[in-house]
Amino acid sequence: MQTSAGVNTGQPSVTVTGPMQPGFEQILSEEALAFVADLHRRFNPMRESLLAGRAERQARLDAGEVPGFFPETAHIRNGSWQVAPTPDDLQQRWVEITGPVDRKMIINALNCGADVFMADLEDANSPTWTNCIEGQINLYDAVRHQIRLEDTERGRVYELNDKVATLLLRPRGWHLIEKHLLVDGAPISASLFDFGLYVFHNAAERQRRGTSCYFYLPKLESHLEARLWNDAFTYAEEQLGVPHGSFRATVLIETIMAALEMEEILYELRDHAAGLNAGRWDYIFSAIKKFRNDSSRVLPDRAQVTMTVPFMRAYTELMIYTCHKRGAHAIGGMAAFIPNRRDVKVTEFAMSKVRSDKEREANDGCDGSWIAHPDLTSLVREIFEQKLGGKANQKDRLRADVEVEAHEITDTAIPGGTVTEAGLRLNVDVSLQYINAWLLGNGAAAIYNLMEDAATAEISRSQIWQWIRHGAALDDGRPVTRALYSRIRAEELARLGGAEHQRYGDAAEILDQLILTDEFVEFLTLIAYDYLD
Numbered sequence: 001m002q003t004s005a006g007v008n009t010g011q012p013s014v015t016v017t018g019p020m021q022p023g024f025e026q027i028l029s030e031e032a033l034a035f036v037a038d039l040h041r042r043f044n045p046m047r048e049s050l051l052a053g054r055a056e057r058q059a060r061l062d063a064g065e066v067p068g069f070f071p072e073t074a075h076i077r078n079g080s081w082q083v084a085p086t087p088d089d090l091q092q093r094w095v096e097i098t099g100p101v102d103r104k105m106i107i108n109a110l111n112c113g114a115d116v117f118m119a120d121l122e123d124a125n126s127p128t129w130t131n132c133i134e135g136q137i138n139l140y141d142a143v144r145h146q147i148r149l150e151d152t153e154r155g156r157v158y159e160l161n162d163k164v165a166t167l168l169l170r171p172r173g174w175h176l177i178e179k180h181l182l183v184d185g186a187p188i189s190a191s192l193f194d195f196g197l198y199v200f201h202n203a204a205e206r207q208r209r210g211t212s213c214y215f216y217l218p219k220l221e222s223h224l225e226a227r228l229w230n231d232a233f234t235y236a237e238e239q240l241g242v243p244h245g246s247f248r249a250t251v252l253i254e255t256i257m258a259a260l261e262m263e264e265i266l267y268e269l270r271d272h273a274a275g276l277n278a279g280r281w282d283y284i285f286s287a288i289k290k291f292r293n294d295s296s297r298v299l300p301d302r303a304q305v306t307m308t309v310p311f312m313r314a315y316t317e318l319m320i321y322t323c324h325k326r327g328a329h330a331i332g333g334m335a336a337f338i339p340n341r342r343d344v345k346v347t348e349f350a351m352s353k354v355r356s357d358k359e360r361e362a363n364d365g366c367d368g369s370w371i372a373h374p375d376l377t378s379l380v381r382e383i384f385e386q387k388l389g390g391k392a393n394q395k396d397r398l399r400a401d402v403e404v405e406a407h408e409i410t411d412t413a414i415p416g417g418t419v420t421e422a423g424l425r426l427n428v429d430v431s432l433q434y435i436n437a438w439l440l441g442n443g444a445a446a447i448y449n450l451m452e453d454a455a456t457a458e459i460s461r462s463q464i465w466q467w468i469r470h471g472a473a474l475d476d477g478r479p480v481t482r483a484l485y486s487r488i489r490a491e492e493l494a495r496l497g498g499a500e501h502q503r504y505g506d507a508a509e510i511l512d513q514l515i516l517t518d519e520f521v522e523f524l525t526l527i528a529y530d531y532l533d
Contacts, residue, residue, distance in 0.1 A: 018180030101135030223264035254279025275329030300417025332361035332369030
């Protein structure tokens with residue numbers, strides 16, 4: 001293996017092109033790199049085939065095909081199978097906090113009183129080489145309860161409490177690569193890189209501590225993609241000598257395609273399945289992306305696409321029904337509103353919004369929900385404690401009343417919705433601010449008292465593209481055009497771009513590439529990744 005420093009460790013077909021900073025050699029050992037390279041060689045051909053399948057399916061959607069439940073998998077939906085029993089430390093998941101893998105975030109999240117912390121190498125992480133490898137170092141130390149941070153400016157020391165949240169990791173999605181590690185001359189799958197390094201270093205230690213490696217799986221579009229993860233889990237367990245079924249995964253249902261295959265996804269992962277999660281922001285993005293050629297499905301301002309509109313309500317209720325039918329947890333979506341410790345009114349508004357959202361989820365049957373800020377922990381815990389009483393979850397609530405047809409999921413039109421200049425301007429503003437933050441290494445940015453990550457930025461930029469593509473009319477009658485976008489982008493850039501050490505120029509360039517094109521760009525990170533490092 002060759003590193004950027006030119007150190008040859010005997011594996012010329014595995015090359016690290018990122019800088020080897022102090023401490024990186026512990027994570028990027030010859031043995032660890034051999035392990036992830038083996039995963040990549042074994043599973044990457046199927047990954048590439050499945051990504052090609054996504055493109056083929058999109059072409060059919062672009063031509064007018066309306067997807068539905070698969071007749072050929074009806075036997076799975078009609079079968080009497082269950083997922084494997086839930087491990088003890090995943091039985092109660094009332095409050096799940098999410099965030100990037102920086103050292104302070106990991107310590108505070110594990111300590112905040114939540115039941116679960118999802119350490120995020122995906123949408124809340126800007127995948128700089130430093131962020132990804134330092135994140136693995138931080139996870140290594142957290143697993144061993146040796147993570148520590150000295151803040152000399154504040155005179156504080158951050159360490160783990162005796163009792164901490166259960167740790168889950170979200171690796172990057174199947175569509176992404178890690179360009180700083182080449183296997184046989186090509187970039188490695190980012191999913192297998194993140195997953196492989198984590199389990200190689202931590203699987204045995206997690207088992208020794210009476211738990212295991214648990215995951216959130218993002219961006220799945222089919223049960224075949226779930227099958228690939230299941231195969232990777234099984235192979236890694238065998239190679240690392242841990243019992244089959246030790247690794248557990250909760251799948252984010254954040255694409256329209258996955259919503260039509262929820263039972264099949266659980267079935268493919270059944271020995272490794274822990275539950276499903278309503279990944280609401282990427283789901284809205286998926287609704288725009290998948291039906292991008294259909295002018296009847298143009299969505300209104302982002303703020304009007306709530307969890308109570310018909311197509312969002314249909315998929316979340318079906319998720320709860322599916323999970324409980326199969327013995328899995330159903331986890332609610334992200335509370336994007338965040339309190340502000342310096343502004344009482346902002347905090348009161350955020351608490352009110354979060355309370356109504358989480359009460360609805362608990363009443364619907366969710367077993368827990370997501371938050372992005374530790375100050376929301378006690379509020380959400382109180383809601384689920386009141387609803388569930390002494391029970392860890394409500395998987396016994398089978399929701400036999402739920403009957404959802406495929407068209408209720410795929411009919412994404414919102415009658416009465418409006419597109420406004422304020423909504424257009426906000427989308428431009430948020431896109432520029434988030435992409436700028438991402439380029440500076442911050443994947444979770446607080447913007448206007450909302451926690452924005454790559455998923456919410458995807459909604460903003462895809463809405464602009466959709467509105468232009470179909471000539472959506474603003475509420476004052478003007479059409480949304482490239483010229484209107486360009487004028488507003490210039491105005492917002494002038495307002496934002498004066499600060500030093502910012503990358504708003506690059507952010508605007510990226511946003512233009514996403515908006516001023518006839519072809520929809522599948523993910524903004526595919527373009528923006530070339531601007532990192």
